[in-house]
Amino acid sequence: MPDNPYLPYPVRIQQIITETEDRNLKTFKLGFLNKDDEEQFKYIPGQFCELSMAGKGEIPIGIASSPTEKGFLLFTVNKTGVATKYLHNMDEGGIIGVRGPLGNWFPWKEMEGKNVLVIGGGFAFTTLRSSIVYMLHPENRNRFRDITLVYGARSPGLLLYRKELAEWEKRNDIHVHITVDATDDPDWPYNVGFVPAVTEQKIKTSENSYALVCGPPIMIKFTQPVLEKVGFEPERIIMSLEMRMKCGIGICGRCNIGDKYVCKDGPVFSLAQLNELPKEY
Amino acid sequence: MSDKVIKKEELPNVLKILKETYEVFVPVKEKGFYRFKVLEDENKVDLNFTNTRLSPKSLLFPQSERMFEYSLDEADEDAYVIKEPPKDYAPTVVVGMRPCDAKALRLVDVNFVNPEFKDPWWARRLESLTLIGLGCKEPCSTCFCTSVNCGPFNEEGLDVLLFDLGKNYMARAITEKGAQLLKLAGVSEDATSDLNKQAEESKAKAEKQIISHVPTDKLKEKKAIDLFDASFWDEVAFACLNCGTCTFLCPTCWCFDIQDEVNKKKGDRIRNWDSCMFPLFTLHASGHNPRSEKVQRVRQRFMHKLKYYLDKYDNGVACVGCGRCVNYCPVNIDIREVFKLMNET
């Protein structure tokens, strides 16, 4: 981070990829304007940044790229408010700012030597993509045992990173279970069903495993009992929370759950940690 | 450094000397209440005030502050690049800050300057400030500073503490910075042992005069989640208007918002005081709001002050007992009663 933690690094939009058929999700590939900034920017999968649009403000967005991917950062942004709408309308070559990396990360140390189950739903798949790319990288793959992915969206057109999913599907060092809530495509080659149901069907053991779970509240609500049934301990069910944020560094005061700031003490929490906190998120 | 004496008639002269080196802030009564303003006429300084209506936190943390600026003009080489404008950190003296308000700055400091991140504006302003406190010889019935690790002559956070002893002030340097300032201002006459005794008596009398006491002893051991789920919040919150008065007057409320404001091709990034009383404070872009109900917001304010802060920093509660919220809540939600509920229930 620069000396002033509120000051964003200037970056250029190198590429914009429309991810979903409803065009509400776009991935922005960003390159640093200054080489020094790029070298200073060291992140770990699970962290996020404040994307900073001059005149429109800042938005907290998970980093979708992996630190093993050099020379750029990826952010997948859902069009919801003023700043995201503006960003969606920007062109390649445009200048924005990036402030970060912010927050904590998935428990990589603890997960070493373990099986990792990744469960994602809808557009909450960004830092999970980062995590999978990171784990599959030749330098890291041996640090983890079996890697399993369950990822679902409402329909095929709403899945993120479809090309990569198809590639992962072909690999033999990751088990991939893609699912959609429904589809009218008779040739759909993957699963149909909600994420919790597919999880129940495919995941039979929690032995020596961690689960990383990101998705809409409803998915989390119904996936949690499935994981508990297979024997996942709350300490090993890892989630990433969203909250309205401004400063991103634990100072401005709005994103707390109990005495934890989601921006600084999170966004990654284990279910065990969340169980100790007020249900106010 | 031994305690010094300033004769009241010499105070203008002392202030005049300070004015040459420092920007000097003093309490000024304007439109019916006191606020800290830049000293204009040292002969008209009036230290016979109870306290300022708003806490002096704005001296370090203005209600609205420009953080950054940028150009949106494509013709500019660095269009859209966010930059920090130069700021003024001239050495500043505040004369007459009440001990509770000085203590509050210490409580807030752990938020703005934490092990990982330092708020540069808060930190630099704090460095540039020298605080001359004025002990409270006549505390109000709503003051409860002695219950919350503070007191009418508490020294924490101050550089100099003044004791008002009739014809004289006794000046006690608390920090090296304070000692330097007294030296610079030519305050060199040692206080007599008699004056010293008077000061101690004034302090003891003031402490005794504090009639409001709040219990805090059980707050630490209670579980946050039990207090969060306690049954009394609906009753506490009913009358609340969700106006931000308590948070805006409070010396320990620090929450802020960040907003971009654009005028033609020039833009500023501004931070403004914000309040956990406002529904907008936690509203997600998606429309979801974890604290959509009034009772949740009222609970948040008290839980933050009396429990979360305590748990997070192990630095006592985030309240100095100044009584501002007690006096100015339009519907009489009295934090002293909430202390009792949280501590005793």
Add this chain to the structure above:
Amino acid sequence: MRYTDKIREIAKKILADKTVDLIIGFKRGTLPMMTEPVTVRDAEKTDQLYWDSFCNMNLANYLPKREEKIGIVAKGCDSRNIAVHIVENQIKREQLYIIGVPCEGMVDRRKIISLLGDKEAKEVIESDGEIIVKGEGFEHALKRNDYLQDNCMRCMHRNPVIHDALVGDLVEERKEPDPYDDVKDIEEMGSGEKWEFFLDLIKDCTRCYACRNACPLCYCPTCFVDESDPQWVGKSIDPTDTMTFHVLRAFHCAGRCTDCGACEQACPVDIKVRSFTRKLNKDVLDLYGSEAGLSIEERPPLDTYRPDDYDAFIR
């Protein structure tokens, strides 16, 4: 006070016979000259209810969107705001049991505090048109009528306009010739002078929105100042934005404001917020002969369309 017993008695009865589910009233404050709005649901707990000359908040503020059957204590102005709420569909008349309080004006706590300077009132007793203020080494007997809230000094509707019970005999309404003499002083200013007057008026505004939140009229789910898309008003304390807030809020209250004074009583920095709303009240009275909340039949004039309107542009 004489009204307190009567309020308790009525409340107890209507809770006990299940006429209502809860009572919204006042309880004694923790400070002299303060009261706190409170709900009572249990007939055995009606002793909490209390009345004195410092019940200055407008309880109608707590009504919108409530589902229960409610007994509510209401002064003249409160009752007019209840009428506004009924007309504007914020609450139903059938849901309410209005305990009307004939009002002789609320005493302004801040006027008394300001009179005392750096002295503090430790005890305040009301008796027979006098307010006895006691503190360390002093005791003042103040004439109640000299220390009324500004709005109460000019109030023309002290009796509740709708009620299901009364806690005392109706009081005589004032017959002052001109309740708007203060507005006229502002009207007579030149436009530059007016601008300066209003800029100075809001100089200390902290944008805490206490005035808005204390106002029963301000029940919009999202106030225009909180709207982010589009953002109508900046959020700093730039005078232009602050002025925009006050002026737009006042216009939103035009023809609906009962001049209850809650806005001024809530303001933490003593801004005379009513200087905005009163001009509009006067205009609505002059132009439409209407005062807010006097009937539950009639919609506010600026919210009314009539095919026979005498102005051609609107027909």
